[in-house]
Amino acid sequence: MRFYKHIMQSSCWGVRCAALCLSFLFITGVQLRPLGEQEKRMQLEAVKRGILDRLGLHRPPVIREKLNQDEVRNMYLLYQEKLTELRGNMSKEESPQRIVHLLTPKLERNTMSKRKCEKQGNNNHIYHLVFSRTHTFHQELSVMRAELKLCKDILAALRSSWTDSTAQAMVNIYKVVKSSETNGEEEHKLLDSKPIDKETLTLNVESAVQQWVSSSEKCLRLALVIPLDIPFASDGSKQTEGDDALILEVETQEKVHSSSRKARALPADEECKKSEKKCCRKSLSVSFKEIGWSDWIIAPESYTMHFCVGSCPHNYKAASMHTQIKSRMHHISNGATPAPCCVPASYEPMVLMHYNTEGKLTLSPFEDLIVRKCHCA
Template sequence: MLRDVGAVTVTCLQLLLLAGGAQPRPRAWDEDGQQLEAIKHGILRRLGMAGPPPVPHAPDPESISRARRLYERRVAELRGNRSREREEREGAAAATRWHRLTAILWRLPDPPRRERDPPRGHEPPRGQRDPHGEPDPDGDQHSHGQQDPEGHRDPHGRQDPPGPYRYLLLVPRTGALRQRLQMLRAQLQLPLHSPHPAQLHVSIYTPGRSGGAPRLLHSRELDPRSQHLDLTAPIRHWAAGHSAALRLELTFSSNVSDPWDGFGTGKAVLEVETRDRAGRGARRRRGLEEECGKSEGKCCMRALKVSFQEIGWDDWVLAPRSYDMRFCQGSCPHNYRAASMHAQIQARVHALSRAAPAPCCVPAEYDPMVLMHYNGEGRLVSSVFEDMLVTRCHCA
């Protein structure tokens, strides 16, 4: 029912503008006033009233003030709800993309060991005293990272030396990673051994500048079964800058490079999920494009200034006194703002044969409107009319 109100009101207000001098009046337009009266009657019928309601001769100022506060509160609530709904709808509809980037991992040499450290593979048991009689606090660690104290056997039964294993990760920037993209998720696929230790410790560092010590970004226990390492935070920080490549140092408690070549260099896949940041700016531009400034007669949205005074209803419709209303107008050629595949086909068939009708330029989205008016009992009320204000047009 309310949708019919909006449709009838659209036609009514277009004609009212012609009557009010906003546009030239066409010849023989409603010379006897029957069309305008019929439209006004239709609006009143949708409101459940036979005619304009009675208006008190001396309205109570306090009642008007109270009703206006209620009206303004309803308008604010409606705008807030619509804004949230639109943002949620557009956010959910925003396209996300997955990018598969090729990352390179270099096996870094082991850090220099202290003289008291035994050769790799012959570490003293944890807690053993060093030559000076002091317990070795680093009996299971070297530099930064954690060891795999028992080493790890590959599928052929060969045992890797205990960790840690250090790698340099290099991710070159590609054209797909633009600065205006929002980084949602980034994960590195690890070519892990199978089987693998139940727990795998990994530390993520940024390489030190000018030979300085690496800076720890994050350290965690990784489930080897996942075979993915979350790098969202460093990738997001890097993508927002201008560096041509991302460099990270990764330290694992076990060897993750098998089955790479003997030089300890290999490739891994970095999967990045992104969303375009264009957001509100692009939506605003699309809204402006709806105006019929450069549409060349194609389907677009025209703006109209409407006042209830023009139809003599300003005595019982108190707010808004006037408002900006839009309607859809224009032709619908092939592949232009088609609402559906059917509309696309219909436009194509119409271009080939005029026997088939062309799609029509009609509203695609609406906003509601709140009216502060007297009802049939002569009381001031605020009524919400859905689908009253056109916000977008398409061809259907």
């Protein structure tokens, strides 16, 4: 009982209770030894009680009349769809987070030579858009999408100012690069070209932004060629027509390294070794037939439940910076501050197809039952 009270008083207990019916498992499964029959029965009783509590049942329902095979078969299809949906959601959560950056440019007057300017058309005006790097743009980002957006006011002005009925008004965007020629002139590489016949207009500049993000260049320089004279502040510090007249919208995500992919793909590496005493994942097989529930739980027939056991020495599998500080405080305070606990880091979803108290076949998702990985928190 002293050990049980010590756990109840620990600050880690709240985290442990988040995992379904793991309280008994932590008490009875601390020692890494072959399970005795009595210990396994205690663990299975904890599992049974936890599942009944989650389903809002005091005892297993009494099934008086089962559904016919066609009804069961249709429910199986729904069961597979729900399980696929939950696993898809889990994959999305594990994917690197995507962030959308909104950048506004500084506008500079055209520096092209008159000859190059004439090649763009007599009615065209050329502006340099200078985007500055922010602290969120680092070299470990992958650019998923990068679009330069023109606001509706500019597009309306473009359409109203275009008087040439024989040609279609176009908006072009170029990447400005240094020339290898000795004359020092800049080169302009076309990135995208769109007509101004729509209410919204976006120009694809993904290739240029990707190169910029992965480089050490402080600024990205683009050249916008449009048949409209855009007024702007004399110092060129701001756009006109409002701060959102021209917006560079960039969607990025962190690059996924092969080691991270391997860690997610091989959760079995978390399994406890025979001599392992540090935080790891221990397994418990649950067969609904063996525990006498196969009459009301149709699928799955069995599953492997994992739980987290073991010690958390300093900086071992630390879940966060907070965990590292907590571990250091534990040592400094000679145990007055609780040490980090070995707890679940992620879960595998499971769906129960079962009869309810009304004799109807139903689906109950469990998203926090099967532990995939453990860490110290």
